[in-house]
Amino acid sequence: MNKILSIKNLAKKFHTPEGEVEAIKNISLDIYKKEIIGVVGSSGCGKSTLLNILAGIENKTSGEIKENGHTFSYMLQNDALLPWLNVLDNACIGLDIKKIKTKENIDYVKKLLISFGLENFLTTYPNNLSGGMRQRVALVRTLATKPDIILLDEPLSALDYVTRLTIGDDIYEMLKATKVTTILISHDIAECVAMCDKVIVLSKRPATVKKEIEIKWQDKKIPSENRKNELFSYYYDLVWGDLDKNFT
Numbered sequence: 487m488n489k490i491l492s493i494k495n496l497a498k499k500f501h502t503p504e505g506e507v508e509a510i511k512n513i514s515l516d517i518y519k520k521e522i523i524g525v526v527g528s529s530g531c532g533k534s535t536l537l538n539i540l541a542g543i544e545n546k547t548s549g550e551i552k553e554n555g556h557t558f559s560y561m562l563q564n565d566a567l568l569p570w571l572n573v574l575d576n577a578c579i580g581l582d583i584k585k586i587k588t589k590e591n592i593d594y595v596k597k598l599l600i601s602f603g604l605e606n607f608l609t610t611y612p613n614n615l616s617g618g619m620r621q622r623v624a625l626v627r628t629l630a631t632k633p634d635i636i637l638l639d640e641p642l643s644a645l646d647y648v649t650r651l652t653i654g655d656d657i658y659e660m661l662k663a664t665k666v667t668t669i670l671i672s673h674d675i676a677e678c679v680a681m682c683d684k685v686i687v688l689s690k691r692p693a694t695v696k697k698e699i700e701i702k703w704q705d706k707k708i709p710s711e712n713r714k715n716e717l718f719s720y721y722y723d724l725v726w727g728d729l730d731k732n733f734t
């Protein structure tokens with residue numbers, strides 16, 4: 487398989503007025519092309535810190551990240567759309583910033599929005615969209631620059647349960663269609679098991695890799711169908727068993 491990203495002994499310490507906070511420690515991971523990787527770990531363990539470092543928003547304290555020229559795009563934990571821009575313009579922000587807003591790239595964004603069921607909303611403003619629609623626009627914005635790897639920090643956590651399930655399916659299909667490699671942080675074990683090729687379980691803070699669990703059943707389908715797979719609860723229990731429940 488084609489390795490796209492290699493992380494070695496990554497560590498991060500924050501220096502605060504109250505002292506040092508060790509957020510992540512000794513994280514080593516290899517990520518392969520087209521994989522959807524789920525990252526779970528207890529609240530505050532260091533998940534966003536890991537993604538922020540990969541995205542270049544935060545500096546690492548030590549360790550190595552080898553991305554071999556592959557490009558990243560990042561969807562923040564509380565990703566807000568700009569209220570003064572319509573759906574299409576919001577989705578094109580990355581193209582604007584990179585100064586690659588060509589007709590061809592705009593057409594690509596339109597195509598993604600249309601395949602996400604937003605064909606009638608291209609000129610709508612975010613305040614008039616449902617939460618699920620907003621998340622779809624945010625995802626298209628993340629995919630617009632055709633990155634090799636996308637980093638998604640709890641993309642569905644603000645949504646109600648039923649919307650989560652439908653959007654989960656839509657997102658999965660979009661990720662597979664664009665063949666993008668994905669690192670997805672989620673609190674929701676079921677969501678990770680249903681959507682991902684591999685689930686990485688982080689320990690409580692400082693986050694270390696506790697377990698890498700490959701989800702390997704044949705005949706993978708969309709997440710809502712995968713939840714009915716006979717091996718679903720087996721993998722759910724495996725991840726749950728490894729998760730630190732003690733937040734101290």
Ligand SMILES: Nc1ncnc2c1ncn2[C@@H]1O[C@H](COP(=O)(O)OP(=O)(O)OP(=O)(O)O)[C@@H](O)[C@H]1O
Nearest residue numbers: 500502507509528529530531532533534535536691
């Ligand atoms: N900029 C910062 N300065 C100081 N401490 C920070 C900073 N960012 C994060 N931390 C601390 O690092 C630890 C890990 O935070 P992080 O946001 O990565 O956790 P998380 O796993 O994403 O949590 P959640 O599940 O709540 O999203 C926490 O103790 C947090 O307070």
Ligand SMILES: [Mg+2]
Nearest residue numbers: 533534535563
């Ligand atoms: Mg977080």
